[in-house]
Amino acid sequence: MSTTDLNAPAIALAGARQGAARPETSAPPEWHNVRAPDARTTLTTAVTVPPGRRELRIFFSNPNALFGVTFLSIMILMAVFAPLISPGDPLGMVATPFLWPGQDWAYPLGTDAMGRDVLSGIVHGSRISLFVGLAATALGLTVGVTVGAVAGYFGGWVDDVLVRIIEIFQTLPNFVLLVVLVAIAQPSALTVTVAIAIVSWPMVARLTRAEFRAIRAKDYVMAARSLGFGRARIIFQEILPNALPPLIVTASVMVASAILMESALSFMGLGDPNVVSWGSMIGSGRELVRTAWYLTLLPGLAIVFTVLALNLIGDGLNDALNPRFSEERS
Amino acid sequence: MNAIATPAAFTPAPGNGHRLLEVEDLTIRFGTSDPVKHLSFSIDRGETVAVVGESGSGKSLSALALMRLLPRNARIPNGSIRFEGTNLLDLKDRQMRAVRGRDIAMIFQEPMTSLNPVATIGAQIVEVLRLHEKLSRKAARQRAIELLDLVKIPDPAQRVDDYPHQLSGGQRQRVMIAIAVACKPKLLIADEPTTALDATIQAQILELLDELRRKLSMGLLLITHDLGLVSRWSDRVVVMYHGDKLEELATADLYAPERHPYTKGLTQASIRLDEEVHYTAQTLAEVKVARSPDGRNIYDVRQPERRSLPTPATDREQLLVVKDLSVTYQGGSKASKALDGASLSLAKGETLGIVGESGSGKSTLSKAIMRLVNAQEGSIVFQGRDISRLGPQQLQPVRRDLQMIFQDPFGALNPRKTLREILEAPLIVHGVSNPAERRQRLAETFEHVRLPSLVADRYPHEFSGGQRQRIGIARALILRPSLVICDEPVSALDVSIQAQILNLLVDLKTSLGLSYLFISHDLAVVQYISDRVIVMKDARIVEESDHRTIWRSPKTDYTRALIAAANDKGGRPLAPRPQLHAAAL
Numbered sequence: 001m002s003t004t005d006l007n008a009p010a011i012a013l014a015g016a017r018q019g020a021a022r023p024e025t026s027a028p029p030e031w032h033n034v035r036a037p038d039a040r041t042t043l044t045t046a047v048t049v050p051p052g053r054r055e056l057r058i059f060f061s062n063p064n065a066l067f068g069v070t071f072l073s074i075m076i077l078m079a080v081f082a083p084l085i086s087p088g089d090p091l092g093m094v095a096t097p098f099l100w101p102g103q104d105w106a107y108p109l110g111t112d113a114m115g116r117d118v119l120s121g122i123v124h125g126s127r128i129s130l131f132v133g134l135a136a137t138a139l140g141l142t143v144g145v146t147v148g149a150v151a152g153y154f155g156g157w158v159d160d161v162l163v164r165i166i167e168i169f170q171t172l173p174n175f176v177l178l179v180v181l182v183a184i185a186q187p188s189a190l191t192v193t194v195a196i197a198i199v200s201w202p203m204v205a206r207l208t209r210a211e212f213r214a215i216r217a218k219d220y221v222m223a224a225r226s227l228g229f230g231r232a233r234i235i236f237q238e239i240l241p242n243a244l245p246p247l248i249v250t251a252s253v254m255v256a257s258a259i260l261m262e263s264a265l266s267f268m269g270l271g272d273p274n275v276v277s278w279g280s281m282i283g284s285g286r287e288l289v290r291t292a293w294y295l296t297l298l299p300g301l302a303i304v305f306t307v308l309a310l311n312l313i314g315d316g317l318n319d320a321l322n323p324r325f326s327e328e329r330s
Numbered sequence: 331m332n333a334i335a336t337p338a339a340f341t342p343a344p345g346n347g348h349r350l351l352e353v354e355d356l357t358i359r360f361g362t363s364d365p366v367k368h369l370s371f372s373i374d375r376g377e378t379v380a381v382v383g384e385s386g387s388g389k390s391l392s393a394l395a396l397m398r399l400l401p402r403n404a405r406i407p408n409g410s411i412r413f414e415g416t417n418l419l420d421l422k423d424r425q426m427r428a429v430r431g432r433d434i435a436m437i438f439q440e441p442m443t444s445l446n447p448v449a450t451i452g453a454q455i456v457e458v459l460r461l462h463e464k465l466s467r468k469a470a471r472q473r474a475i476e477l478l479d480l481v482k483i484p485d486p487a488q489r490v491d492d493y494p495h496q497l498s499g500g501q502r503q504r505v506m507i508a509i510a511v512a513c514k515p516k517l518l519i520a521d522e523p524t525t526a527l528d529a530t531i532q533a534q535i536l537e538l539l540d541e542l543r544r545k546l547s548m549g550l551l552l553i554t555h556d557l558g559l560v561s562r563w564s565d566r567v568v569v570m571y572h573g574d575k576l577e578e579l580a581t582a583d584l585y586a587p588e589r590h591p592y593t594k595g596l597t598q599a600s601i602r603l604d605e606e607v608h609y610t611a612q613t614l615a616e617v618k619v620a621r622s623p624d625g626r627n628i629y630d631v632r633q634p635e636r637r638s639l640p641t642p643a644t645d646r647e648q649l650l651v652v653k654d655l656s657v658t659y660q661g662g663s664k665a666s667k668a669l670d671g672a673s674l675s676l677a678k679g680e681t682l683g684i685v686g687e688s689g690s691g692k693s694t695l696s697k698a699i700m701r702l703v704n705a706q707e708g709s710i711v712f713q714g715r716d717i718s719r720l721g722p723q724q725l726q727p728v729r730r731d732l733q734m735i736f737q738d739p740f741g742a743l744n745p746r747k748t749l750r751e752i753l754e755a756p757l758i759v760h761g762v763s764n765p766a767e768r769r770q771r772l773a774e775t776f777e778h779v780r781l782p783s784l785v786a787d788r789y790p791h792e793f794s795g796g797q798r799q800r801i802g803i804a805r806a807l808i809l810r811p812s813l814v815i816c817d818e819p820v821s822a823l824d825v826s827i828q829a830q831i832l833n834l835l836v837d838l839k840t841s842l843g844l845s846y847l848f849i850s851h852d853l854a855v856v857q858y859i860s861d862r863v864i865v866m867k868d869a870r871i872v873e874e875s876d877h878r879t880i881w882r883s884p885k886t887d888y889t890r891a892l893i894a895a896a897n898d899k900g901g902r903p904l905a906p907r908p909q910l911h912a913a914a915l
Binding site for chain 1: 697700702725726729730732733734736737738741742743744745746747755756759760802805809
C-alpha cells in the first residue's frame with residue numbers, strides 16, 4: 001500500500017477555508033501557500049496508524065499533559081477511596097482547635113477553629129469538587145452539543161431561535177445567574193451541579209454550532225445527504241465525530257471552571273451545608289487568615305493544582321488534536 | 331512495453347556566462363524522509379525554466395527552498411543554491427530578507443488568498459516598494475500606478491485604491507504579479523500561477539509573465555503540472571517524480587520519441603482537445619510507476635488500446651428529463667440566480683457532458699438534480715417520475731438509482747470512518763440488513779473500482795488522491811444506481827491518475843450499463859467521455875450538440891472562445907505527438 005498523498009486533516013482545513021464557492025481548478029485545490037503540500041506528503045507517508053493512536057502518542061509525549069493526567073488521577077483515586085484514607089466524618093470535631101500542620105502527626109495538616117481534621121476535609125472535599133466538576137460538565141456538554149448541533153445543522157429559523165436563547169443566557173453575568181439559581185433552589189450537590197450546567201452550556205452550544213456550520217458544507221456531508229442518510233445519522237455519525245476535537249478541549253477547561261464555581265459558591269456559603277468542600281473550608285477559614293493562614297492556603301492549593309492539572313490536560317489535548325500543531329512537532 | 335529503471339544522468343548544456351541561479355545537489359529533509367533528493371538545475375538570465383511534476387514530486391518544495399521559506403522542521407543536509415555566485419544557504423536571515431522580493435520574487439497559485447483583504451492593492455504594492463527601496467510615499471504610489479499599468483489593469487489610477495475583493499480572479503493574479511515585479515527582480519518564481527484561473531484567463535496571464543520576462547530580462551522559474559503550458563511557455567523543462575529529477579530537456583524535445591518513459595507517459599496521458607480522442611475509439615495511456623525490490627522506481631506506460639464501442643442511441647428511453655429548472659440563492663437582502671431555466675434530457679446509457687467556466691451554474695445544476703439544493707421552478711423527471719417536489723421520505727428509494735461522484739477526493743470522504751464504514755452505511759440506510767450480503771456487495775464494488783478488498787479497514791487518509799477517488803466511485807456504485815452525476819471527478823487529480831479514472835469510468839459504464847452526467851471545466855476531458863455536450867454560461871445553457879458537432883462547428887461565440895482558449899494557450903505552437911497516433915491508429 002503506497003500512501004503518496006496528502007493527509008486528511010490538512011485538506012479538511014483547506015477545504016473549510018475555501019468553502020462552498022471554490023472555483024473549479026484543474027490541480028489539487030488543497031494548495032497552500034506557506035507550507036508546500038509536498039511537505040505534508042512526506043511527513044505523513046511514514047505514519048500509517050489509524051487516527052486516534054497518533055494523537056494519543058503526541059498527548060502522552062507532552063510532559064505537561066502527563067503531569068496533568070497523573071495529578072488528576074491521584075485526585076480521583078483520593079476521592080474514590082476517601083472513606084478508606086481518612087475514615088470518619090470530616091465535619092466531626094476530633095482534636096484541639098488550631099493545631100498547626102506538623103504539630104500533631106495524628107493530624108498532619110492540623111485542625112481548624114472547630115477542631116476538625118484539615119486533611120480529612122481536603123480528602124473528602126475532593127469528592128464534592130470533582131463530582132460537581134464532572135457532572136456539571138457532562139450535563140452542560142449534553143445540552144450544549146445538542147442545541148448547537150441542531151442550530152448548526154438545520155440553520156434557518158431554527159438557528160435564529162436557538163441563537164436568541166443562547167444569547168439570553170450569555171447576556172446575564174454568569175456568576176450572578178449562578179448565585180440566583182442556587183439561592184432559589186435548596187443548596188445541595190445536585191442543585192449546584194444543575195445550576196453550573198445551566199450557566200456553562202451556552203458556550204458549548206456556540207462552539208458546536210460553529211463547527212457544525214463549517215463541517216456541514218463539506219463534500220462528505222453532501223455525499224451522505226445524496227445517499228439518503230437520515231438527519232440523526234448525519235448529525236451523530238458524520239458530523240459529530242469530526243467536531244469532537246475542540247469540544248474535548250473545551251470540556252477539560254469546563255471541568256476546571258465548574259470546580260472553581262462550586263468553590264466560589266461554597267465560599268459564599270451557598271454550597272451544600274452538609275458536606276465539606278474545598279470552597280467551604282476556605283470560606284470558614286477566611287476570618288482567621290492572619291492567625292491561621294494554613295486553613296485557607298491548603299484547600300486553596302488543592303483547587304489551584306486540580307484546576308492547573310485540568311488546564312494542562314486541555315492544552316495537551318489541544319496540541320494533540322489540532323493537526324497543524326501535531327504535524328509540526330512529529 | 332518499455333520499462334526502464336531510474337534514468338541515466340542528463341548533462342545540461344554548457345554554461346554561457348549568464349548564469350543566474352545554479353542549484354546543485356539539493357536535498358530537503360523532513361525527519362527521516364527526503365521529499366527532494368539531489369536536485370540540480372540552473373537558470374540563465376532571461377530564460378524560462380519549467381519544473382514539471384505531479385503532486386508529491388517536490389517541485390513546490392524546491393521553489394520554497396530557493397526563497398528559504400521552507401517549513402521550520404525542514405532541513406537541507408547537503409547541496410547549494412547559488413544566486414549570482416552567492417550561496418543563498420549561507421546568508422543570514424537579515425540578508426536573505428533583503429534578497430526576497432528584491433532579487434527573487436515569487437507568485438503563488440491562489441490569487442483569492444494571497445492578497446491581504448483589508449488593505450488596498452495600492453497599499454500592498456507600496457509596502458513592498460518602500461521596504462526595498464528608498465522612496466517617498468508619493469513616489470511609491472506613482473510607481474504602484476505604473477506597475478498596475480504594466481500588468482495591464484485598466485484605469486490604474488483609479489483601481490489603485492481598490493480592495494482585493496473588488497477585483498476578479500485574473501485581476502488579482504495580475505496584482506500579485508505587479509507586487510512580485512515591483513522591485514525588478516532578477517528571478518521570478520511562479521508556482522502554478524494559472525491553475526486556479528479559467529482557461530480564457532490563463533493564456534493572458536502567461537502572456538503577461540512572458541512579456542515581463544523580456545522587458546525586465548528576468549529569469550523565470552515556472553512550476554506546474556500542466557504539460558500543455560510548459561510546452562508553450564518555457565525554454566527548458568525539468569521533470570520530477572517523487573523528489574527525483576528524472577530528466578532535463580529542451581522544451582522542443584518534450585514530444586520527441588526517445589524521452590524518459592515517465593515523461594512520455596505524462597505527455598501521452600494528458601488529453602488534448604485538438605486530437606479529438608473519444609472513448610468509443612480508444613482507451614487513454616496510463617503511466618505506471620512501481621517500486622522495484624532494490625528501492626528504485628520502475629516507470630512504465632500502458633499504451634492506448636484501440637476499440638470500437640457503439641455510440642448509445644439518443645432516441646432511446648429517456649432516463650432523465652429536466653425542464654426549465656431555476657435555482658435562486660437568497661443571500662441576505664439580494665437574491666442571485668444560480669440556475670436559470672435549464673432544460674436537458676439524458677437517454678439510458680448515454681453520457682451527457684456539461685462544460686462551462688467557474689460560476690456558470692454547472693455544480694448548481696447537478697446539485698439541483700440530486701435534490702441537494704431546492705429548485706424554485708421547473709421539473710426533474712427521473713425514470714418517468716417527477717422528483718422535483720418529493721419529500722425526504724419519498725426521495726429515499728429514488729436516491730438508490732441516482733448517485734453522485736464529487737470533485738475533491740480529500741473532502742468527500744469522512745476522515746473518521748474506515749472504508750468499510752463508509753461503504754456499508756449506504757447499504758444499511760437502504761435496508762440491506764444481512765451482514766453477509768453487505769460483505770458480498772462490498773467485495774463486488776471493490777472489484778469494480780479495482781481496489782483490493784483487504785484495504786477495507788483502513789482510513790481515507792492512508793490513500794492517495796487517485797485511490798480516494800476510486801473509493802468515492804465505489805460509494806456511488808454500491809447501491810447499483812442507473813444514473814451517476816460526476817461533478818468534476820478528475821479535476822483534482824494528477825494527469826496520470828486522471829487517465830486511469832477516466833478509463834475506469836468508461837469501463838464501468840459499459841459493464842454496468844450506467845448513464846453519466848459528466849461535469850467539467852476541462853473541454854478535453856468532456857470531449858473524451860461525452861456522447862452529447864451542453865455548454866453553460868452565466869447560469870444558462872447556451873448550446874447543446876452531439877460530441878462531434880460541438881467541437882467542429884460550434885454555434886455560439888462563447889463556445890468558440892472556450893475552444894480557442896483550450897486549444898491555444900498562446901506561446902509557441904504545439905508539436906504534434908507522432909507516437910500517440912502511431913499507437914492509436
